[in-house]
Amino acid sequence: xxxxxxxxxxxxxxxxxxxxxxxxxxxxxxxxxxxxxxxxxxxxxxxxxxxxxxxxxxxxxxxxxxxxxxxxxxxxxxxxxxxxxxxxxxxxxxxxxxxxxxxxxxxxxxxxxxxxxxxxxxxxxxxxxxxxxxxxxxxxxxxxxxxxxxxxxxxxxxxxxxxxxxxxxxxxxxxxxxxxxxxxxxxxxxxxxxxxxxxxxxxxxxxxxxxxxxxxxx
Amino acid sequence: xxxxxxxxxxxxxxxxxxxxxxxxxxxxxxxxxxxxxxxxxxxxxxxxxxxxxxxxxxxxxxxxxxxxxxxxxxxxxxxxxxxxxxxxxxxxxxxxxxxxxxxxxxxxxxxxxxxxxxxxxxxxxxxxxxxxxxxxxxxxxxxxxxxxxxxxxxxxxxxxxxxxxxxxxxxxxxxxxxxxxxxxxxxxxxxxxxxxxxxxxxxxxxxxxxxxxxxxxxxxxxxxxxxxxxxx
Numbered sequence: 001x002x003x004x005x006x007x008x009x010x011x012x013x014x015x016x017x018x019x020x021x022x023x024x025x026x027x028x029x030x031x032x033x034x035x036x037x038x039x040x041x042x043x044x045x046x047x048x049x050x051x052x053x054x055x056x057x058x059x060x061x062x063x064x065x066x067x068x069x070x071x072x073x074x075x076x077x078x079x080x081x082x083x084x085x086x087x088x089x090x091x092x093x094x095x096x097x098x099x100x101x102x103x104x105x106x107x108x109x110x111x112x113x114x115x116x117x118x119x120x121x122x123x124x125x126x127x128x129x130x131x132x133x134x135x136x137x138x139x140x141x142x143x144x145x146x147x148x149x150x151x152x153x154x155x156x157x158x159x160x161x162x163x164x165x166x167x168x169x170x171x172x173x174x175x176x177x178x179x180x181x182x183x184x185x186x187x188x189x190x191x192x193x194x195x196x197x198x199x200x201x202x203x204x205x206x207x208x209x210x211x212x213x214x215x216x217x218x
Numbered sequence: 219x220x221x222x223x224x225x226x227x228x229x230x231x232x233x234x235x236x237x238x239x240x241x242x243x244x245x246x247x248x249x250x251x252x253x254x255x256x257x258x259x260x261x262x263x264x265x266x267x268x269x270x271x272x273x274x275x276x277x278x279x280x281x282x283x284x285x286x287x288x289x290x291x292x293x294x295x296x297x298x299x300x301x302x303x304x305x306x307x308x309x310x311x312x313x314x315x316x317x318x319x320x321x322x323x324x325x326x327x328x329x330x331x332x333x334x335x336x337x338x339x340x341x342x343x344x345x346x347x348x349x350x351x352x353x354x355x356x357x358x359x360x361x362x363x364x365x366x367x368x369x370x371x372x373x374x375x376x377x378x379x380x381x382x383x384x385x386x387x388x389x390x391x392x393x394x395x396x397x398x399x400x401x402x403x404x405x406x407x408x409x410x411x412x413x414x415x416x417x418x419x420x421x422x423x424x425x426x427x428x429x430x431x432x433x434x435x436x437x438x439x440x441x442x443x444x445x446x447x448x449x450x
Contacts, residue, residue, distance in 0.1 A: 047318065048244045049388045059446040064247065064439035065375075065389040071245040071298075072445040082387050084394040084422075085244070085270070086326040089319030093337065112342075123306065123315070124297030130345060131319030134338035165342035 001193045002174040003216075008142050010035045010218050011189075012101055012172050015140060016042050023047065023092065023132060025102030026070040028142040032101055043077075045097055047088050047128040052080025069128065089128070093135045100136040102129060104143045104168075106158045109205035111168040111180045113141060114160035126163060133164030145173040145202050152204035154178065154185060175199050177216065184208050189216045221381040221431045222410065226256035229404045229430045233262055233369055236289075240325065240365075240396040241269040241279060242372040245298070245442045248389030249278050250373040250406040252434035258285055266290040268365055270321060270392050272302045277440050283311070292365070294318035298442065317345060320362050322395055327364035329398020329427065334363045370400025373434075374423070377407035378414070381428030382421045390422065397427045405431040 003011070009031035016022065016032075018040040024030050033044055033053075044053040046068040053068060054075035062073040076082075091097055106114040113133055116126040133139055146152055154171065171178040176199045177189040186208045190199060192215050200207060223229045230253060233239070243249030254273075257265075258281050265288050272291055273280035282288050283301050290312035296302050305311035316324070317339040327335055336359035340346050350361040372393040375386035383405055385393055397403045405423075410433035 046388075048247070049391050056445045056447045058449050062441060062444055062446060063387065064441045065387040067245065067247050067388055067442070069244075071247070071442040073441060073443070074445075076387070082385075082390055084385075084390050085318065085322035085392050086395050089322055093319060093339070117344075120307075123303070123313075125293060125295035125315045126317055126345075127295035128318040130317035130343060131337075131339040134341060162343045 001191065003191045004174070006031060007191070007218060008172050008174060011177065011216050012140055012142055013037060015099070015170070016040060018042070020098040021045055021051065021096065022099045022101070023097050025129070027103045029101040029103060030070060045088070045091060046074070047085070047092065047132070049083050049085060049088050050076060050080060052077040054080070089131050092128070092131055095135060095137060097136065099138045099140065100132045101140045101142055102132065104141045104153070106153050106155055106160050107141055107143065107168050107171055108155050108158045109180065109185050110183050111166040112158050113163050113168050114158040115163050117161045119161065129163050133167045136167070139168050140170045140172060141168050142172055145175045152202055154203045154205050156205045175202065187213055189214055191216055192218070219425070220379050221425065221428055222379050223430045223432050225432060226252050226406070229253065229406070229432050230256050230260065232402070233257070233260065235262055236264045237368040238266040238268065240367040240370040240400055241267055242391065242393035242396045243269065243271070243278065244388065244391035245271050246273065246278050246440050248373050248385065248391050248393055249273070250371045251278070251437060253371045253404060253406050254278065254281055257282060257287065261285070261287065263287050264289040266292065268292040268325070268367060270294050270318060272296045272299050274298050274442065275301050290314065292316060292321070294321050322392060324362055324365040325392065325395035325399045328366040329395060332364060334361050336360065337362055366399050366401065367396070368401055370396040370403040372397045372403065372405050374405055374407045376409045376411060376416060377405050377431050378411050378416050378425070379431070380413045381405060381425030381431050382416055383407065383423035383428065384416060384420055385422050394423050397423045402429045403427055404429070406434045407431060408434060408437060
Protein backbone atom coordinates (compact mmCIF):
# COMPACT_ATOMS: atom_id res chain seq x y z
CA UNK A 1 0.00 0.00 0.00
CA UNK A 2 1.24 3.42 -0.89
CA UNK A 3 1.89 5.68 2.07
CA UNK A 4 -0.32 8.60 2.98
CA UNK A 5 1.14 12.00 3.82
CA UNK A 6 1.60 10.99 7.42
CA UNK A 7 3.56 7.93 6.34
CA UNK A 8 5.90 10.05 4.22
CA UNK A 9 6.44 12.37 7.19
CA UNK A 10 7.13 9.43 9.51
CA UNK A 11 9.74 8.01 7.14
CA UNK A 12 11.48 11.37 6.78
CA UNK A 13 11.50 11.78 10.55
CA UNK A 14 13.77 8.72 10.72
CA UNK A 15 16.44 10.79 8.99
CA UNK A 16 16.63 13.25 11.91
CA UNK A 17 19.75 13.13 14.05
CA UNK A 18 20.34 14.33 17.57
CA UNK A 19 21.44 17.94 17.79
CA UNK A 20 20.29 18.97 14.34
CA UNK A 21 18.68 22.28 13.44
CA UNK A 22 16.01 21.57 10.84
CA UNK A 23 13.96 23.70 8.47
CA UNK A 24 10.63 22.23 7.43
CA UNK A 25 8.77 23.55 4.40
CA UNK A 26 5.04 23.94 3.96
CA UNK A 27 2.78 20.88 3.48
CA UNK A 28 3.96 17.32 4.19
CA UNK A 29 7.33 18.53 5.60
CA UNK A 30 5.51 20.34 8.43
CA UNK A 31 4.15 16.98 9.63
CA UNK A 32 7.68 15.65 10.21
CA UNK A 33 7.77 17.57 13.50
CA UNK A 34 5.12 15.21 14.89
CA UNK A 35 7.31 12.11 14.57
CA UNK A 36 10.68 12.94 16.10
CA UNK A 37 12.31 9.62 17.06
CA UNK A 38 12.54 9.01 20.80
CA UNK A 39 15.71 9.93 22.56
CA UNK A 40 16.88 12.61 20.13
CA UNK A 41 16.59 16.36 20.29
CA UNK A 42 16.18 18.59 17.26
CA UNK A 43 15.29 22.28 16.94
CA UNK A 44 13.03 23.55 14.19
CA UNK A 45 13.87 26.77 12.39
CA UNK A 46 11.17 28.67 10.57
CA UNK A 47 12.58 31.20 8.13
CA UNK A 48 10.22 33.99 9.16
CA UNK A 49 12.27 34.27 12.34
CA UNK A 50 12.13 31.60 15.02
CA UNK A 51 14.41 28.85 16.25
CA UNK A 52 12.76 26.44 18.65
CA UNK A 53 9.34 26.27 17.06
CA UNK A 54 6.84 24.38 19.21
CA UNK A 55 3.45 22.79 18.47
CA UNK A 56 0.29 24.63 17.48
CA UNK A 57 -1.22 26.61 20.37
CA UNK A 58 -4.24 25.49 22.34
CA UNK A 59 -7.47 27.11 21.27
CA UNK A 60 -7.72 30.60 22.71
CA UNK A 61 -3.96 30.91 23.11
CA UNK A 62 -3.15 31.91 19.52
CA UNK A 63 -0.77 34.86 19.24
CA UNK A 64 -1.03 36.77 15.95
CA UNK A 65 2.60 37.83 16.39
CA UNK A 66 3.79 34.23 16.53
CA UNK A 67 3.48 32.31 13.27
CA UNK A 68 5.55 29.95 11.14
CA UNK A 69 6.58 30.36 7.52
CA UNK A 70 3.30 28.77 6.47
CA UNK A 71 1.61 31.67 8.34
CA UNK A 72 0.08 29.25 10.82
CA UNK A 73 -0.13 30.15 14.50
CA UNK A 74 2.53 28.31 16.53
CA UNK A 75 4.15 28.33 19.94
CA UNK A 76 7.76 28.82 21.01
CA UNK A 77 9.54 26.10 22.98
CA UNK A 78 11.62 26.84 26.05
CA UNK A 79 14.96 28.08 24.80
CA UNK A 80 13.51 29.50 21.59
CA UNK A 81 14.81 32.66 19.96
CA UNK A 82 13.38 35.24 17.56
CA UNK A 83 15.29 37.13 14.90
CA UNK A 84 14.85 39.14 11.73
CA UNK A 85 14.69 37.78 8.18
CA UNK A 86 18.30 38.70 7.30
CA UNK A 87 19.58 36.84 10.37
CA UNK A 88 17.31 33.92 9.51
CA UNK A 89 18.77 33.53 6.06
CA UNK A 90 22.28 34.01 7.42
CA UNK A 91 21.59 30.80 9.36
CA UNK A 92 20.40 29.12 6.18
CA UNK A 93 23.01 30.44 3.71
CA UNK A 94 25.74 30.06 6.30
CA UNK A 95 24.90 26.34 6.54
CA UNK A 96 24.11 26.42 10.23
CA UNK A 97 20.92 24.46 9.53
CA UNK A 98 21.66 20.74 9.11
CA UNK A 99 18.57 19.56 7.26
CA UNK A 100 15.99 21.09 4.96
CA UNK A 101 12.80 19.23 4.09
CA UNK A 102 10.62 20.68 1.38
CA UNK A 103 7.96 19.78 -1.15
CA UNK A 104 8.36 19.78 -4.92
CA UNK A 105 6.36 19.71 -8.13
CA UNK A 106 9.22 17.99 -9.98
CA UNK A 107 12.66 16.55 -9.18
CA UNK A 108 15.22 15.45 -11.76
CA UNK A 109 17.88 12.77 -11.63
CA UNK A 110 20.70 15.29 -11.34
CA UNK A 111 19.07 16.78 -8.24
CA UNK A 112 17.28 19.77 -9.79
CA UNK A 113 14.06 20.82 -8.13
CA UNK A 114 11.06 22.82 -9.37
CA UNK A 115 8.41 24.01 -6.93
CA UNK A 116 7.54 27.68 -7.37
CA UNK A 117 5.86 28.40 -10.66
CA UNK A 118 3.71 26.92 -13.42
CA UNK A 119 4.04 29.38 -16.33
CA UNK A 120 0.74 31.01 -17.30
CA UNK A 121 -1.16 29.21 -14.55
CA UNK A 122 0.24 29.63 -11.10
CA UNK A 123 2.80 32.02 -9.76
CA UNK A 124 2.99 32.07 -6.02
CA UNK A 125 6.66 32.90 -5.72
CA UNK A 126 9.64 31.05 -4.40
CA UNK A 127 9.52 32.38 -0.84
CA UNK A 128 12.60 31.07 0.92
CA UNK A 129 12.92 27.92 -1.18
CA UNK A 130 15.66 29.17 -3.51
CA UNK A 131 17.85 30.30 -0.61
CA UNK A 132 17.26 27.01 1.19
CA UNK A 133 18.07 24.71 -1.72
CA UNK A 134 21.07 26.74 -2.85
CA UNK A 135 22.71 26.56 0.54
CA UNK A 136 21.64 23.45 2.44
CA UNK A 137 24.03 20.51 2.41
CA UNK A 138 21.29 18.06 3.18
CA UNK A 139 17.98 18.40 1.35
CA UNK A 140 15.17 15.88 1.46
CA UNK A 141 12.18 16.32 -0.79
CA UNK A 142 8.78 15.10 0.35
CA UNK A 143 6.44 14.65 -2.60
CA UNK A 144 4.00 12.41 -4.41
CA UNK A 145 5.53 10.20 -7.09
CA UNK A 146 3.03 11.27 -9.78
CA UNK A 147 0.81 14.27 -10.45
CA UNK A 148 -2.99 14.16 -10.52
CA UNK A 149 -2.91 13.17 -14.20
CA UNK A 150 -0.79 10.16 -13.28
CA UNK A 151 2.40 11.53 -14.85
CA UNK A 152 5.68 10.91 -13.06
CA UNK A 153 7.21 13.83 -11.15
CA UNK A 154 10.49 11.93 -10.79
CA UNK A 155 12.09 12.97 -14.06
CA UNK A 156 15.16 12.85 -16.29
CA UNK A 157 14.92 16.63 -16.51
CA UNK A 158 12.49 19.12 -14.94
CA UNK A 159 10.01 20.78 -17.29
CA UNK A 160 8.95 23.60 -14.92
CA UNK A 161 11.06 26.66 -13.99
CA UNK A 162 13.75 25.55 -11.56
CA UNK A 163 14.08 26.46 -7.93
CA UNK A 164 17.61 25.08 -7.65
CA UNK A 165 20.11 22.97 -9.56
CA UNK A 166 21.84 19.79 -8.48
CA UNK A 167 20.85 20.16 -4.85
CA UNK A 168 18.45 17.36 -3.88
CA UNK A 169 20.02 14.35 -2.13
CA UNK A 170 17.02 12.26 -1.21
CA UNK A 171 13.36 11.97 -2.19
CA UNK A 172 10.66 10.31 -0.12
CA UNK A 173 7.36 9.62 -1.91
CA UNK A 174 4.28 7.57 -1.11
CA UNK A 175 6.00 4.68 -2.93
CA UNK A 176 9.71 4.84 -2.28
CA UNK A 177 12.85 6.34 -0.81
CA UNK A 178 15.19 7.44 -3.58
CA UNK A 179 18.72 8.70 -3.34
CA UNK A 180 20.18 10.92 -6.04
CA UNK A 181 23.81 10.34 -6.93
CA UNK A 182 25.93 10.32 -10.06
CA UNK A 183 23.05 11.65 -12.14
CA UNK A 184 20.61 8.87 -11.36
CA UNK A 185 17.89 7.93 -8.91
CA UNK A 186 18.79 4.96 -6.71
CA UNK A 187 15.97 2.97 -5.15
CA UNK A 188 16.74 2.53 -1.45
CA UNK A 189 13.43 1.41 0.03
CA UNK A 190 9.88 0.72 -1.06
CA UNK A 191 6.67 1.45 0.84
CA UNK A 192 5.14 -1.59 2.57
CA UNK A 193 3.42 -3.78 0.01
CA UNK A 194 4.51 -1.67 -2.99
CA UNK A 195 6.26 -3.63 -5.72
CA UNK A 196 9.53 -2.65 -7.36
CA UNK A 197 7.74 -2.95 -10.70
CA UNK A 198 5.19 -0.28 -9.71
CA UNK A 199 7.99 2.09 -8.69
CA UNK A 200 9.85 1.47 -11.95
CA UNK A 201 6.66 2.08 -13.94
CA UNK A 202 5.98 5.38 -12.17
CA UNK A 203 9.54 6.74 -12.38
CA UNK A 204 10.38 8.56 -15.60
CA UNK A 205 13.99 9.31 -14.65
CA UNK A 206 16.81 6.75 -14.75
CA UNK A 207 16.41 4.46 -11.77
CA UNK A 208 19.05 2.13 -10.40
CA UNK A 209 17.38 -0.85 -8.71
CA UNK A 210 19.47 -3.15 -6.53
CA UNK A 211 18.71 -6.86 -6.36
CA UNK A 212 17.07 -6.53 -2.95
CA UNK A 213 14.95 -3.51 -2.07
CA UNK A 214 13.90 -3.50 1.59
CA UNK A 215 10.50 -2.29 2.76
CA UNK A 216 10.38 0.90 4.80
CA UNK A 217 10.12 0.26 8.53
CA UNK A 218 7.54 2.68 9.88
CA UNK B 219 15.66 63.89 19.32
CA UNK B 220 11.90 63.73 19.34
CA UNK B 221 10.56 61.83 16.31
CA UNK B 222 6.95 61.66 17.42
CA UNK B 223 4.15 62.62 15.05
CA UNK B 224 0.50 62.65 16.06
CA UNK B 225 -1.19 60.40 13.58
CA UNK B 226 -0.79 58.37 10.37
CA UNK B 227 -1.60 61.43 8.26
CA UNK B 228 1.34 63.33 9.68
CA UNK B 229 3.55 60.26 9.51
CA UNK B 230 2.89 59.61 5.84
CA UNK B 231 3.05 63.24 4.76
CA UNK B 232 5.12 63.62 1.62
CA UNK B 233 4.40 60.23 0.04
CA UNK B 234 3.55 60.92 -3.58
CA UNK B 235 2.44 59.09 -6.71
CA UNK B 236 5.16 56.93 -8.24
CA UNK B 237 7.28 56.55 -5.13
CA UNK B 238 8.92 53.38 -3.90
CA UNK B 239 7.80 52.15 -0.47
CA UNK B 240 9.12 49.36 1.70
CA UNK B 241 6.43 47.84 3.88
CA UNK B 242 7.40 45.52 6.73
CA UNK B 243 5.71 42.27 7.67
CA UNK B 244 5.53 38.58 6.85
CA UNK B 245 2.08 37.63 5.65
CA UNK B 246 -0.19 39.68 7.91
CA UNK B 247 2.22 39.39 10.84
CA UNK B 248 3.99 42.61 11.77
CA UNK B 249 2.42 44.82 9.10
CA UNK B 250 1.90 48.56 9.64
CA UNK B 251 -1.85 48.32 9.35
CA UNK B 252 -2.67 51.90 10.41
CA UNK B 253 -0.30 53.28 7.79
CA UNK B 254 -1.70 51.03 5.07
CA UNK B 255 -5.20 52.27 5.91
CA UNK B 256 -3.90 55.84 5.64
CA UNK B 257 -2.34 55.11 2.21
CA UNK B 258 -5.73 53.88 1.00
CA UNK B 259 -7.29 57.10 2.31
CA UNK B 260 -4.63 59.20 0.56
CA UNK B 261 -5.23 57.37 -2.73
CA UNK B 262 -1.58 57.65 -3.75
CA UNK B 263 -1.08 55.91 -7.10
CA UNK B 264 1.58 54.10 -9.14
CA UNK B 265 3.41 52.93 -6.08
CA UNK B 266 6.23 50.42 -6.16
CA UNK B 267 5.91 48.32 -3.00
CA UNK B 268 8.75 46.24 -1.65
CA UNK B 269 7.25 43.76 0.78
CA UNK B 270 7.73 40.04 1.34
CA UNK B 271 4.06 39.38 0.62
CA UNK B 272 1.10 41.21 -0.84
CA UNK B 273 -1.40 40.72 1.96
CA UNK B 274 -4.75 39.01 1.41
CA UNK B 275 -7.64 40.30 -0.68
CA UNK B 276 -9.16 42.45 2.04
CA UNK B 277 -6.30 43.16 4.42
CA UNK B 278 -2.71 44.32 4.43
CA UNK B 279 -1.27 45.41 1.09
CA UNK B 280 -4.21 43.66 -0.57
CA UNK B 281 -6.16 46.82 0.25
CA UNK B 282 -3.79 48.91 -1.92
CA UNK B 283 -4.07 46.34 -4.72
CA UNK B 284 -7.88 46.44 -4.58
CA UNK B 285 -7.73 50.21 -4.92
CA UNK B 286 -5.30 49.84 -7.87
CA UNK B 287 -2.68 52.01 -6.17
CA UNK B 288 0.22 49.68 -6.86
CA UNK B 289 2.13 49.68 -10.14
CA UNK B 290 4.79 47.19 -9.13
CA UNK B 291 5.32 44.67 -6.34
CA UNK B 292 8.74 43.38 -5.30
CA UNK B 293 8.10 40.30 -3.15
CA UNK B 294 9.10 36.71 -2.50
CA UNK B 295 5.73 35.04 -2.07
CA UNK B 296 2.34 36.29 -3.19
CA UNK B 297 0.22 33.16 -2.94
CA UNK B 298 -2.70 34.20 -0.78
CA UNK B 299 -4.22 36.95 -2.87
CA UNK B 300 -6.67 36.36 -5.74
CA UNK B 301 -6.80 40.00 -6.83
CA UNK B 302 -3.01 40.04 -6.95
CA UNK B 303 -2.95 36.95 -9.15
CA UNK B 304 -5.59 38.41 -11.46
CA UNK B 305 -3.73 41.73 -11.87
CA UNK B 306 -0.44 39.93 -12.42
CA UNK B 307 -1.69 37.42 -15.00
CA UNK B 308 -3.55 40.19 -16.88
CA UNK B 309 -0.41 42.33 -16.96
CA UNK B 310 -1.91 45.24 -14.97
CA UNK B 311 0.61 44.74 -12.21
CA UNK B 312 4.36 44.40 -12.61
CA UNK B 313 5.84 41.82 -10.30
CA UNK B 314 9.43 41.13 -9.40
CA UNK B 315 9.76 37.91 -7.43
CA UNK B 316 12.92 37.58 -5.37
CA UNK B 317 14.15 34.75 -3.15
CA UNK B 318 13.22 35.63 0.41
CA UNK B 319 16.76 35.60 1.78
CA UNK B 320 17.96 37.75 -1.11
CA UNK B 321 15.11 40.20 -0.51
CA UNK B 322 16.02 40.49 3.17
CA UNK B 323 19.72 40.89 2.43
CA UNK B 324 19.09 43.41 -0.38
CA UNK B 325 17.18 45.59 2.09
CA UNK B 326 19.87 45.14 4.72
CA UNK B 327 22.55 45.99 2.16
CA UNK B 328 20.61 49.08 1.08
CA UNK B 329 20.58 50.34 4.62
CA UNK B 330 24.17 49.31 5.33
CA UNK B 331 25.82 51.00 2.36
CA UNK B 332 26.69 47.75 0.57
CA UNK B 333 25.76 48.30 -3.09
CA UNK B 334 25.68 44.61 -4.06
CA UNK B 335 26.62 41.14 -2.89
CA UNK B 336 26.99 37.59 -4.19
CA UNK B 337 24.60 34.85 -3.10
CA UNK B 338 24.12 31.24 -4.22
CA UNK B 339 20.31 31.60 -4.12
CA UNK B 340 18.73 31.47 -7.55
CA UNK B 341 21.76 30.32 -9.51
CA UNK B 342 20.63 28.33 -12.55
CA UNK B 343 17.06 29.68 -12.32
CA UNK B 344 15.08 32.54 -13.89
CA UNK B 345 16.20 34.73 -11.01
CA UNK B 346 19.79 34.60 -12.29
CA UNK B 347 18.94 35.83 -15.79
CA UNK B 348 21.10 38.82 -16.73
CA UNK B 349 23.05 38.73 -13.46
CA UNK B 350 26.80 38.36 -13.09
CA UNK B 351 27.91 34.89 -11.95
CA UNK B 352 31.11 34.26 -10.04
CA UNK B 353 32.56 31.16 -8.47
CA UNK B 354 33.56 31.29 -4.80
CA UNK B 355 34.84 28.16 -3.03
CA UNK B 356 33.95 26.14 -6.11
CA UNK B 357 30.32 27.19 -6.04
CA UNK B 358 28.50 29.59 -8.42
CA UNK B 359 26.97 32.74 -6.96
CA UNK B 360 24.92 35.53 -8.52
CA UNK B 361 25.30 39.28 -8.01
CA UNK B 362 22.33 40.89 -6.30
CA UNK B 363 22.02 44.65 -5.80
CA UNK B 364 20.90 46.62 -2.75
CA UNK B 365 17.37 47.95 -2.40
CA UNK B 366 16.39 51.29 -0.91
CA UNK B 367 13.07 53.14 -0.76
CA UNK B 368 11.73 56.69 -0.65
CA UNK B 369 9.82 55.70 2.47
CA UNK B 370 10.04 52.60 4.62
CA UNK B 371 7.01 51.87 6.78
CA UNK B 372 7.58 49.45 9.63
CA UNK B 373 5.62 48.11 12.56
CA UNK B 374 7.08 47.55 16.02
CA UNK B 375 5.73 46.44 19.38
CA UNK B 376 7.24 49.21 21.48
CA UNK B 377 8.99 52.36 20.51
CA UNK B 378 10.23 55.43 22.30
CA UNK B 379 10.18 59.11 21.40
CA UNK B 380 13.75 58.80 20.03
CA UNK B 381 12.60 56.19 17.52
CA UNK B 382 14.19 53.19 19.22
CA UNK B 383 12.18 50.06 18.42
CA UNK B 384 11.49 46.64 19.93
CA UNK B 385 9.61 44.01 17.96
CA UNK B 386 7.60 41.10 19.29
CA UNK B 387 8.15 37.44 18.36
CA UNK B 388 7.98 36.71 14.63
CA UNK B 389 6.43 40.12 13.93
CA UNK B 390 10.05 41.30 13.62
CA UNK B 391 10.73 39.64 10.21
CA UNK B 392 11.56 42.28 7.53
CA UNK B 393 10.91 45.34 9.70
CA UNK B 394 14.48 45.92 10.98
CA UNK B 395 16.14 45.78 7.54
CA UNK B 396 13.48 47.93 5.93
CA UNK B 397 13.81 50.48 8.71
CA UNK B 398 17.47 50.78 7.72
CA UNK B 399 16.79 51.11 3.99
CA UNK B 400 14.25 53.93 3.87
CA UNK B 401 15.32 57.47 3.03
CA UNK B 402 12.55 58.33 5.45
CA UNK B 403 11.45 55.61 7.83
CA UNK B 404 8.08 55.70 9.54
CA UNK B 405 7.54 53.46 12.55
CA UNK B 406 4.07 52.54 13.70
CA UNK B 407 4.09 51.09 17.22
CA UNK B 408 1.60 49.51 19.59
CA UNK B 409 3.02 51.32 22.57
CA UNK B 410 4.90 54.61 22.43
CA UNK B 411 6.88 55.42 25.57
CA UNK B 412 9.13 58.28 26.70
CA UNK B 413 12.85 58.05 25.96
CA UNK B 414 14.54 56.21 28.80
CA UNK B 415 11.68 53.77 29.35
CA UNK B 416 13.14 51.05 27.18
CA UNK B 417 16.22 49.07 28.21
CA UNK B 418 19.01 50.04 25.73
CA UNK B 419 20.20 46.40 25.88
CA UNK B 420 16.94 45.24 24.36
CA UNK B 421 16.60 47.68 21.44
CA UNK B 422 16.32 45.93 18.04
CA UNK B 423 16.30 49.00 15.79
CA UNK B 424 18.29 51.99 17.05
CA UNK B 425 16.50 55.31 16.61
CA UNK B 426 19.00 56.59 14.03
CA UNK B 427 17.11 54.61 11.39
CA UNK B 428 13.70 56.08 12.27
CA UNK B 429 12.57 59.58 11.26
CA UNK B 430 8.93 59.52 12.36
CA UNK B 431 7.13 57.45 14.96
CA UNK B 432 3.52 57.22 16.08
CA UNK B 433 1.32 54.99 18.17
CA UNK B 434 -1.30 53.17 16.10
CA UNK B 435 -4.86 53.84 17.18
CA UNK B 436 -5.87 50.19 17.01
CA UNK B 437 -4.40 46.97 15.70
CA UNK B 438 -6.65 44.29 14.26
CA UNK B 439 -3.70 41.85 13.90
CA UNK B 440 -5.63 39.52 11.71
CA UNK B 441 -4.47 35.89 11.74
CA UNK B 442 -4.05 34.42 8.28
CA UNK B 443 -4.04 30.72 9.23
CA UNK B 444 -5.45 30.11 12.67
CA UNK B 445 -4.17 26.68 13.63
CA UNK B 446 -4.72 25.15 17.05
CA UNK B 447 -4.53 21.80 18.81
CA UNK B 448 -7.15 20.49 21.17
CA UNK B 449 -6.68 20.25 24.92
CA UNK B 450 -7.11 16.58 25.56
